[in-house]
Amino acid sequence: MKGSTLYGKSTVSVDTEGECSLARPKKVREGDAVLTFEHIVEAAMAMADADGIAKLSMRRLATELDCGVMSLYHYIADKEALVEALVDQVANEVAVPPADLDWRQTAQHLARSTLDAQLQHPWVVPIWSTTWPGPHRFALVELLLETLADIGLPPDVADLGFHALSNHIQGFAQQQISFEQLAARAAITGARLEELLADDKYARVREHVEFHRAGHDTPDEFDFTLNLILDGLERSIET
Amino acid sequence: MKGSTLYGKSTVSVDTEGECSLARPKKVREGDAVLTFEHIVEAAMAMADADGIAKLSMRRLATELDCGVMSLYHYIADKEALVEALVDQVANEVAVPPADLDWRQTAQHLARSTLDAQLQHPWVVPIWSTTWPGPHRFALVELLLETLADIGLPPDVADLGFHALSNHIQGFAQQQISFEQLAARAAITGARLEELLADDKYARVREHVEFHRAGHDTPDEFDFTLNLILDGLERSIET
DNA sequence: ACCTGAACACCGTTCAAGT
């Protein structure tokens, strides 16, 4: 679904203004695809999802949207702002936990749904923490901080817990895509990996890779470590 | 020290071959700066350290090394390979723990020295886990796996522990540079941050930022969480 | 073996101009 061609490449550009009495100007494509900040972000998202963020360029985007490159700059300050908007869009896709959960359930829900949203757009994982946070990502941070705020944790433990949880989510997501990349790359330059692993210097690494290849790193691993952190926090609650 | 100009920009290129009876060809600069894989990596490292990895380009590197761009390609397959070598060089700078430490001390030492090496080259933090690992990074992984291998942990807990430790190191490093970036960026576009934080929607985030600004996130935080993980592992040791 | 310039296929963005 959500493929690559959101907007057709119809170069209609109706010069005949005869029967076209619409308020909308010039180009009318199916779906009312007028140039808009939202449309640009949507198309950029599709492009990043399809080809990875490295292949997202203003020029390709303009071609896809069937407009001049510089037209984009009427809706977006620069490429950095576009990427920020993209990342924040992913943050917006994070499912918000229902209000009736206790703090522990809320943290679990939030961790899981943040992981899910990121893995839905793997390209976001490496840049999530590097990109300047937009309002939706701020809202997620706020939510997690809030979750840990009034449960009786000493302030420094709350801070620690916040970072421990954030790091776990981020680290696990990274770990997931790393293994995907490793698999993909091994498929191409497999020789290089096997060659390295053949060396007995890296016996434990070989063991480790095989452990993961055997499918032992089920998603439970995520919850397991998550619960270790939550247990630790629970023990620190002053009653 | 380790500034930006490792090699002078002397365009000597001695055409007079009179008294020069050395075996070494053409260009002789102080310090014997012949074009070499090692020299290229060294210069690239200096460039990344000075201007960040985004500004590292083959062309700038060639200018710095006073050679044609394409000359570099006789020592390096492509830019990706260069970056891999760079990251692996940082891995090589990680201080190896002495052999007489117990597993817990070894893990602590390794975590700390990995963090230190990465923070010495902040540009490496975001790409550390994304870049294809070279031999030195493999060796670090091997060492950590080995450290956790024969101390009586069930295999899945050892795996969990390995990832928990890796994630902690990486997450903490990221956290450190994020706050640096935040500070740097706030200095420039400060308005945007303060404006966002002024919103009561983000009251906890504001609190959090102030907490860190007040210097509460001492390096002890690193050891604190590290020890939580190590405690958890210690409890899982079967005797 | 080692080095190279020209050329190709790309980038993001400024600027001055169009409607």
Add this chain to the structure above:
DNA sequence: ACCTGAACACCGTTCAAGT
């Protein structure tokens, strides 16, 4: 207000040629 092409200052890399 909205859109644009030309131009500028960059990229990484292929290729064919030099020593």
